[in-house]
Amino acid sequence: MTAAAPAGLTHEQIGALARAVSRAPSVHNSQPWQLLVRGTEVDLLERRDVELSRHDPRGRDRLLSCGAALTNLELAVRVLGRDCHVELHDDVVATVTIGRPRAASARDFALYRAIGRRRSHRHRFYHGRVPAAVHAALIAAGETTGVRVVAPGRLDRLAQLLGFATRVLREDRGYQRELDLWTAHTHGREAIGDGVPEDALSAEIPPAAGLVRRGTPVPDDVVLAERLAEENLLFLCTDGDTRADHLAAGAALQRVWLTATAKALVGSVLTQPLHLTGFRARLVSELALPGIPQAIFRFGYPAVPAAPSPRLPLGELFPDGPSGGLR
Numbered sequence: 455m456t457a458a459a460p461a462g463l464t465h466e467q468i469g470a471l472a473r474a475v476s477r478a479p480s481v482h483n484s485q486p487w488q489l490l491v492r493g494t495e496v497d498l499l500e501r502r503d504v505e506l507s508r509h510d511p512r513g514r515d516r517l518l519s520c521g522a523a524l525t526n527l528e529l530a531v532r533v534l535g536r537d538c539h540v541e542l543h544d545d546v547v548a549t550v551t552i553g554r555p556r557a558a559s560a561r562d563f564a565l566y567r568a569i570g571r572r573r574s575h576r577h578r579f580y581h582g583r584v585p586a587a588v589h590a591a592l593i594a595a596g597e598t599t600g601v602r603v604v605a606p607g608r609l610d611r612l613a614q615l616l617g618f619a620t621r622v623l624r625e626d627r628g629y630q631r632e633l634d635l636w637t638a639h640t641h642g643r644e645a646i647g648d649g650v651p652e653d654a655l656s657a658e659i660p661p662a663a664g665l666v667r668r669g670t671p672v673p674d675d676v677v678l679a680e681r682l683a684e685e686n687l688l689f690l691c692t693d694g695d696t697r698a699d700h701l702a703a704g705a706a707l708q709r710v711w712l713t714a715t716a717k718a719l720v721g722s723v724l725t726q727p728l729h730l731t732g733f734r735a736r737l738v739s740e741l742a743l744p745g746i747p748q749a750i751f752r753f754g755y756p757a758v759p760a761a762p763s764p765r766l767p768l769g770e771l772f773p774d775g776p777s778g779g780l781r
């Protein structure tokens with residue numbers, strides 16, 4: 455007797471997967487992903503039409519974003535009580551095959567619940583050390599084959615490099631014009647559900663915690679090193695620099711971020727300086743990093759709350775058109 459094939463997804467279950475994917479972090483909140491549901495297979499597609507030619511000329515952050523969405527998708531499938539098998543591809547980003555019933559672990563539930571609470575927290579943190587065991591749990595959540603997660607030594611050198619990047623990005627008119635486009639339409643009648651809200655980038659944001667704009671103060675290297683020492687930083691590094699590496703780094707970043715959220719921590723991610731020519735190579739040599747840095751995660755306990763950012767309507771996740779009126 456052969457066992458029955460795994461059941462397809464109900465409309466409600468597809469909605470749960472779509473909501474989880476939609477809440478993933480993405481470069482400039484561009485949400486560069488779509489879902490194609492085919493019975494028990496779900497393709498995660500990369501929206502290559504989302505172009506950030508100044509911030510992300512090679513589409514690296516777009517793939518990191520898809521990697522973060524993949525982590526959310528896998529968690530949502532497991533929390534539905536189904537087995538989940540992921541295959542990475544070059545054309546579609548990944549195919550998630552939904553298998554037979556299987557109880558989700560307590561950890562899956564904890565990370566899934568964190569999906570809706572996670573947000574970019576670009577503010578200063580409340581003073582207070584993060585316990586070593588919590589720090590270690592974040593590192594363990596991100597480390598996987600080909601991905602290393604490390605805290606930087608030599609904050610003086612990091613401050614010098616980030617100070618340099620701030621000066622370059624502030625003066626880069628093309629870069630700033632592109633950033634304006636991604637912050638301009640997030641409020642009022644123009645709002646369509648993507649982009650970075652103006653108040654998520656307020657003037658109180660400490661240097662090297664958000665996105666450098668024309669008016670961002672240029673930090674003094676010594677002051678910046680002191681500020682960095684008040685934060686907790688992790689670098690996500692990969693062995694290589696291929697599409698698969700970018701996807702893996704994004705998936706790892708989201709596991710770290712959700713683990714932090716589940717442990718009452720908040721944080722934000724920085725990739726902006728990593729796109730400057732030669733910057734990653736300088737970081738590797740100055741900080742003796744164990745691989746190519748793909749993202750920097752800063753975290754701590756919150757001193758103030760941070761607002762959630764908008765999302766596109768759920769129907770836009772489906773290339774075939776709105777899926778049964780999902781919003």
Ligand SMILES: Cc1cc2nc3c(=O)[nH]c(=O)nc-3n(C[C@H](O)[C@H](O)[C@H](O)COP(=O)(O)O)c2cc1C
Pocket residue numbers: 477478479480481482483484515516518519522572573574575576649650663664665722723724725726727762763
């Ligand atoms: C690959 C990637 C790169 C990002 N780079 C930056 C960055 O350099 N600076 C920043 O402030 N936020 C950065 N972010 C955070 C996004 O702007 C943020 O996830 C998005 O606006 C959605 O907001 P949320 O995280 O609150 O849901 C990045 C996110 C991802 C996934």
